Amino acid sequence: ELLQKNLDIYENYAPEIDRATRWAETMFGSIEAPKPFVEKLGPLSLSPRYLSLFTYYPTAKEIYDTLSEKCHLPLDPSFSAIVSTLAPYLSFPQIEYILQVRPACDWQPVDLRRLRYVYSVKKKVLEISESYGGLSFMPQSFFVSVFVGEATRGSLRAWSDRRFQHNHTLQRSLSMKTEKASNESTLHALRRSRRTNFSSESLKKLENFQPALLSPAGRIASVTDISNLKKANKTLDSSRSVKSKMDSAASSYEAFDVGDSLLGPEDVAILLQAGLTSSMKGSTVVQLNQRMLLDLMASQPRLFSIAVLCEIGNQSARGLTSALLALLDLDQSSFREFHRLDMHQLMESWLPGLTMPQREDYLAGGRWARLSYYDAIFSVASSILEEAEVCLSFKSYIQLVRHNLESDPIPTAKEITTLAEDSSVLSEVNLLDAPEEGSKLALCISRAKEMIAAADEEGLKALNSMHVLDKKLKDGDTVRKSAVELYHKAFEACRDVLRFDKLAFHAEWLKSFYRRNFDALMVKSVFDNIDDNIDDVREWMTRLNTRPALETKDPMSAFQENLVSFVKNEKNHSIDFMHPEKHNEQDIIDAIINLIFFDDKEKMIIKKDPLARLLIGNPNGDYDFTIISAMGVITEGKNGLELDSALQRLKNHRGVDTVRADTGTARSLEYNATQIQAAIDEVHALEKPYGLLGYSQGCPNSLLAESLLLSGSPSQQEKLTKPGSNLVCRQLLFSAANGSMHGPATEAKIHRLIVMCESFFKYQQGYCSRAFIETVLSTLTNLMDSSQFQKFAAGGGRTFLHEGCRSFWREAQHLPNVPTCCLRGVMEENTTPESLEMISNLLTKVAGSHLHDSQVHVYDAVGRPVYTKNRNAKVLEKCEMGGAIQRTHHWSPLEDEVKFVRTQKDIENGTFLCAKDRHVFPWVDVNARFGFIKYTDNTDDKASA
Numbered sequence: 044e045l046l047q048k049n050l051d052i053y054e055n056y057a058p059e060i061d062r063a064t065r066w067a068e069t070m071f072g073s074i075e076a077p078k079p080f081v082e083k084l085g086p087l088s089l090s091p092r093y094l095s096l097f098t099y100y101p102t103a104k105e106i107y108d109t110l111s112e113k114c115h116l117p118l119d120p121s122f123s124a125i126v127s128t129l130a131p132y133l134s135f136p137q138i139e140y141i142l143q144v145r146p147a148c149d150w151q152p153v154d155l156r157r158l159r160y161v162y163s164v165k166k167k168v169l170e171i172s173e174s175y176g177g178l179s180f181m182p183q184s185f186f187v188s189v190f191v192g193e194a195t196r197g198s199l200r201a202w203s204d205r206r207f208q209h210n211h212t213l214q215r216s217l218s219m220k221t222e223k224a225s226n227e228s229t230l231h232a233l234r235r236s237r238r239t240n241f242s243s244e245s246l247k248k249l250e251n252f253q254p255a256l257l258s259p260a261g262r263i264a265s266v267t268d269i270s271n272l273k274k275a276n277k278t279l280d281s282s283r284s285v286k287s288k289m290d291s292a293a294s295s296y297e298a299f300d301v302g303d304s305l306l307g308p309e310d311v312a313i314l315l316q317a318g319l320t321s322s323m324k325g326s327t328v329v330q331l332n333q334r335m336l337l338d339l340m341a342s343q344p345r346l347f348s349i350a351v352l353c354e355i356g357n358q359s360a361r362g363l364t365s366a367l368l369a370l371l372d373l374d375q376s377s378f379r380e381f382h383r384l385d386m387h388q389l390m391e392s393w394l395p396g397l398t399m400p401q402r403e404d405y406l407a408g409g410r411w412a413r414l415s416y417y418d419a420i421f422s423v424a425s426s427i428l429e430e431a432e433v434c435l436s437f438k439s440y441i442q443l444v445r446h447n448l449e450s451d452p453i454p455t456a457k458e459i460t461t462l463a464e465d466s467s468v469l470s471e472v473n474l475l476d477a478p479e480e481g482s483k484l485a486l487c488i489s490r491a492k493e494m495i496a497a498a499d500e501e502g503l504k505a506l507n508s509m510h511v512l513d514k515k516l517k518d519g520d521t522v523r524k525s526a527v528e529l530y531h532k533a534f535e536a537c538r539d540v541l542r543f544d545k546l547a548f549h550a551e552w553l554k555s556f557y558r559r560n561f562d563a564l565m566v567k568s569v570f571d572n573i574d575d576n577i578d579d580v581r582e583w584m585t586r587l588n589t590r591p592a593l594e595t596k597d598p599m600s601a602f603q604e605n606l607v608s609f610v611k612n613e614k615n616h617s618i619d620f621m622h623p624e625k626h627n628e629q630d631i632i633d634a635i636i637n638l639i640f641f642d643d644k645e646k647m648i649i650k651k652d653p654l655a656r657l658l659i660g661n662p663n664g665d666y667d668f669t670i671i672s673a674m675g676v677i678t679e680g681k682n683g684l685e686l687d688s689a690l691q692r693l694k695n696h697r698g699v700d701t702v703r704a705d706t707g708t709a710r711s712l713e714y715n716a717t718q719i720q721a722a723i724d725e726v727h728a729l730e731k732p733y734g735l736l737g738y739s740q741g742c743p744n745s746l747l748a749e750s751l752l753l754s755g756s757p758s759q760q761e762k763l764t765k766p767g768s769n770l771v772c773r774q775l776l777f778s779a780a781n782g783s784m785h786g787p788a789t790e791a792k793i794h795r796l797i798v799m800c801e802s803f804f805k806y807q808q809g810y811c812s813r814a815f816i817e818t819v820l821s822t823l824t825n826l827m828d829s830s831q832f833q834k835f836a837a838g839g840g841r842t843f844l845h846e847g848c849r850s851f852w853r854e855a856q857h858l859p860n861v862p863t864c865c866l867r868g869v870m871e872e873n874t875t876p877e878s879l880e881m882i883s884n885l886l887t888k889v890a891g892s893h894l895h896d897s898q899v900h901v902y903d904a905v906g907r908p909v910y911t912k913n914r915n916a917k918v919l920e921k922c923e924m925g926g927a928i929q930r931t932h933h934w935s936p937l938e939d940e941v942k943f944v945r946t947q948k949d950i951e952n953g954t955f956l957c958a959k960d961r962h963v964f965p966w967v968d969v970n971a972r973f974g975f976i977k978y979t980d981n982t983d984d985k986a987s988a
Contacts, residue, residue, distance in 0.1 A: 074791050097440050104446075371390075451914065508522045560969050641869045661968050668967065669726050720751065862970065936959065
């Protein structure tokens with residue numbers, strides 16, 4: 044109505060204006076999105092549903108164990124054959140390790156050649172995977188055609204060659220070929236029938252065409268008339284049933300058929316995607332490449348093609364939809380009409396039970412014109428991903444080492460397991476007199492608890508003295524000095540416990556003491572910044588302290604009422620942070636606790652804790668430690684500046700170096716995890732212990748990197764566990780490892796906008812020529828299948844979706860002896876950057892809760908999976924040490940990166956003037972205090988900080 048009253052042109056363009064208004068509402072308004080739910084979800088490779096299909100293949104662990112056994116003897120020929128058969132399905136690091144760990148003479152010659160060839164192909168494909176699409180890669184198609192043609196021809200003749208040379212060693216592998224017909228493609232069945240001299244009229248006609256009439260692509264493709272193949276299938280089914288009866292003993296089970304391709308599903312997917320995003324789609328070379336790859340897919344078992352489709356979509360329905368749109372409209376202009384493939388029929392042969400939608404049926408005048416073509420393709424893509432679960436299960440089965448079954452007991456502190464069974468309590472005994480390790484551990488635990496209790500008692504006396512005297516006590520004060528000394532003895536006693544039991548921090552008493560120290564060091568970090576006038580911390584605290592009380596009419600905002608109560612506190616307002624020397628030390632600590640922490644209960648606990656009041660520092664000296672940082676979804680990777688000043692101060696103060704992982708902006712978890720592994724390799728070469736520092740998306744990236752190394756080859760596992768160069772701790776800043784409601788909401792918006800655009804084009808179809816319509820559709824398809832869209836929207840965007848996090852947490856494995864610290868924040872009206880106000884309000888409305896930092900909710904930003912329950916979730920829950928929730932926003936670690944969005948309101952409120960040291964110093968210091976981080980050899984441990 045407003046538009047109708049105020050726009051003179053509304054009556055003439057009412058449909059267009061209404062449509063544009065709905066677009067704007069969808070784009071900028073909130074939208075209903077599916078909420079995550081808690082589910083019990085174990086690794087796919089351990090699922091009983093699929094495990095029986097893989098019985099005849101070795102697991103990744105069995106492969107590594109066999110390679111490490113009897114190194115002085117050659118490998119068993121059957122093992123050599125099966126590993127080379129599986130090579131295309133293995134990852135590049137796996138094949139690299141396999142070729143390095145055993146000498147060439149241990150392998151069968153034909154298997155060694157196959158392994159080396161697959162290794163070289165995968166290496167080339169890896170190079171292409173990050174360098175395709177756009178004009179700068181125009182010559183790439185000529186390079187690709189060389190090894191694609193060779194790999195395709197090699198795959199087509201691989202079966203007969205290997206059958207002839209390894210008939211006596213591949214009986215187990217051959218028996219896998221007796222799988223049900225539903226796991227075979229049509230072309231694969233034809234090739235098998237020709238080997239068995241099976242004949243039919245339709246096949247004879249097809250074979251006679253090969254030498255004379257087919258183009259080079261046709262000769263490589265072998266068969267192009269899919270309709271003839273469908274007719275031949277009826278006869279082939281009876282042939283298979285006869286063969287099945289002949290091999291009844293071998294075919295009494297169903298097994299996963301790996302085929303005989305020299306390229307794995309992931310390799311084919313990358314090469315197909317490179318062709319789909321090429322700027323030269325009309326080129327004969329590009330079209331030949333695509334044809335050869337399609338022929339290779341058609342020549343393999345049906346599940347191979349499904350695995351390729353799953354990989355090309357990056358296991359995402361949105362990405363796969365874009366790929367299917369491009370594949371169904373594949374440019375085949377270089378081929379004669381007779382030789383062109385009907386892509387719909389070809390895909391339907393891979394997907395029995397599914398019908399591929401025809402675009403013409405969904406255009407204006409088509410039989411499904413009222414429905415969305417994009418919706419139909421999206422539905423097919425979702426069905427393909429469901430069917431591809433068995434392929435993902437097999438991938439996990441042969442690529443990832445599973446160290447434990449889901450039913451195995453959870454590793455935890457010996458105190459909880461072994462010592463809990465022994466009711467005897469050791470006390471008043473010297474540590475050196477304890478005859479057994481268990482007794483020594485019991486004594487250490489008892490002594491540590493006693494020392495903590497004694498230190499707390501003395502600390503409370505010191506606090507009482509401070510309040511009675513109402514003055515700043517000097518370090519030389521007897522009561523304070525005694526309390527500090529007792530706490531240092533308590534720290535040493537805890538280190539003794541951890542030397543006997545690396546998992547002792549799982550016990551509640553030690554975890555609680557660890558967290559108390561983490562929160563206390565958080566207070567000390569901010570206090571030191573104020574005292575030393577670091578960065579703009581004094582100004583930040585002043586702005587935080589003098590902000591006006593919030594006024595709200597919303598009765599739901601109880602937390603804001605709490606905020607008003609302490610912001611108005613006269614004691615807070617009396618602190619002049621610009622001149623801290625004018626104030627009592629304890630008053631400043633009170634103000635710091637009030638102003639930086641969010642939850643009132645946590646604030647009261649910290650205020651009463653002597654550890655926070657006494658500002659206890661660690662002994663002087665350098666730490667033998669390196670930080671590997673992985674920053675957020677928008678980052679410059681190795682050249683990033685996140686927390687730069689804080690990390691530089693940490694290096695100057697403690698000698699801690701930082702290696703920035705070269706993660707990419709909005710890239711997939713897998714890509715970023717690979718970059719973090721490269722950073723770990725760099726630190727591992729220096730033989731230094733390290734910790735993982737993740738921020739936002741960098742948290743799941745770093746957790747995935749750890750999981751892939753732990754699930755990898757022995758050399759990869761060594762990078763996590765080798766003493767002296769191992770992972771010792773984790774720090775997660777505003778973790779997005781459990782996703783964000785922004786992800787599903789944005790996903791729903793994108794889907795709705797695409798469908799709305801499609802509807803708009805149908806409306807305009809009567810006013811435009813067919814050529815124009817085809818040009819527009821082609822442009823949109825190219826955009827959605829471009830390398831940028833696939834890498835960023837379909838890859839990086841999936842990391843915020845709960846389904847993406849679900850896939851990650853389902854397969855993840857993590858070390859149980861690595862403590863995890865978390866920094867979480869809740870944003871309020873007066874701590875919200877103006878540039879985050881809109882997305883903050885959207886998140887509040889979509890998720891139904893205001894307890895978030897504008898990106899992730901406080902209950903999601905933890906160090907464990909929230910919505911996926913499995914064994915690894917319990918392991919990480921025991922490793923999580925916690926940390927008090929702070930009053931801050933998601934961009935707290937950023938400074939120079941956000942200057943261009945800083946407004947006058949942000950400057951007045953000091954929104955971005957956050958203390959940067961608190962993101963790293965407390966984490967590093969608390970782990971050094973408990974012995975997870977060691978001092979260097981040249982450190983004087985006696986001098987107090």
